[in-house]
Amino acid sequence: MDGRTTAGTLDAAQLGAELGDRATLVQFSTAFCQPCRATRRTLSEVAGMVEGVAHVEIDAEAHLTLVRSLGISRTPTVLVLDATGRVVRRAAGAPRTADVVAALGEAM
Known part of the structure; x- marks a missing residue:
């Protein structure tokens, strides 16, 4: 994860899913994106390992207003x-599991 932060917060209405109790991993994907599949597996695995962490995948093409605003x-x-929906880390490309876990440490 490259460490860049994005100002602002996101809520359940914007995401179309509930936030995790401790943190939320939000993935923006497109239908034919091969790295998106690997990212989905990695984030789902981490969310399954860490209690209170949710993984939300958003179809970028179907949510262009949100994509542009971010x-x-x-x-x-x-x-x-983090638990309040504040963006604490941001990265483009398929992340490594260790990087996701480290980023969660900052969010919790």
């Missing part, structure tokens, strides 16, 4: 949110 220019893009 300045997302490629998929996959992953945002790490």
Whole structure:
């Protein structure tokens, strides 16, 4: 995860899913994005290992207003949110499991 932060917060209404009790991994994907599949597996695995962490995948093409407001220019893009929905980390490309776990440490 590249460490860039994005100002602002996201809520359940914007995400179309509930936030995790401790943190949320938000993945912006597109249908034909091969790295998105690997990212989905990695984030789902981490969310399954860490109690209170949710993984939310958003179809970037179906949510263009949100994508534009967040300045997302490629998929996959992953945002790490703290319990309040504040974006604490952001990365583009398929992340490594160790990087996701480290980013969660900052969010919790």
